[in-house]
Amino acid sequence: MKREFKNIVLIGMPGSGKTTIGKMLSDKLNKKLIDIDGCIEKQQGRTISEIFKGGEEYFRNLELKAVEQASEKEDVIISTGGGVIKNKKNILNLRKKGLIIFIDRPLRNIISDLDIMNRPLLKNDIGQIEKVFEDRYHIYKNYCDFFVENIYTIEKVLKDIIKIYNDNM
Incomplete structure (x- = not known):
C-alpha cells in the first residue's frame, strides 16, 4: 500500500540545518513549520x-508527546530534534502522514559551525559529537524515506527536497 504524504519531516544530526531548512521550506511552500x-x-x-x-528521559517523554501532536497535523513541515530517532515510536508517528527526509551533512561541516552551548548532549565535550554521529548516522539512514x-548551497538543498516531495505526492 502506497503511503500518502501530507507533511515533510526533517531528521538529522544537531547542526545539520533542519531548523533553517524547515523555515525556508515553510516560506517557499507556504506551509506551517512545526519545530x-x-x-x-x-x-x-x-x-x-x-x-x-531534569534528565534526558524526562526530555524524551516531552518530545514523544510533542511528536504525537505534530504528527496529527496535515500540510506542515516538521523539523525534529536530532535525537528524535532514539524512540521508534516517534518515527512511526511521523511516518503516518509524513515524508521523512534525512538532512545529511558531513561531520566536519557540523563541527565547523555548531554552537554547542545550546546542545545539552554536546556542551561538555565537543568530541561527543563524533560519538553521537557514529551512533545515529545509520539510524537516520534507516528511518528516512x-x-x-x-x-x-541552501537553495540546492531546498530544490532537492521540493523535487522529492512533488515527485512523491
Whole structure:
C-alpha cells in the first residue's frame, strides 16, 4: 500500500540545518513549520538545555508527546530534534502522514559551525559529537524515506527536497 504524504519531516544530526531548512521550506511552500524543540520550549516555558537538567528521559517523554501532536497535523513541515530517532515510536508517528527526509551533512561541516552551548548532549565535550554521529548516522539512514546532502548551497538543498516531495505526492 502506497503511503500518502501530507507533511515533510526533517531528521538529522544537531547542526545539520533542519531548523533553517524547515523555515525556508515553510516560506517557499507556504506551509506551517512545526519545530519540535521549539514546541517543547514554548510548552515548558524553558530552554531545551534547562529541560535537560531534569534528565534526558524526562526530555524524551516531552518530545514523544510533542511528536504525537505534530504528527496529527496535515500540510506542515516538521523539523525534529536530532535525537528524535532514539524512540521508534516517534518515527512511526511521523511516518503516518509524513515524508521523512534525512538532512545529511558531513561531520566536519557540523563541527565547523555548531554552537554547542545550546546542545545539552554536546556542551561538555565537543568530541561527543563524533560519538553521537557514529551512533545515529545509520539510524537516520534507516528511518528516512529519502536523504538530501547538505553540502551545497541552501537553495540546492531546498530544490532537492521540493523535487522529492512533488515527485512523491
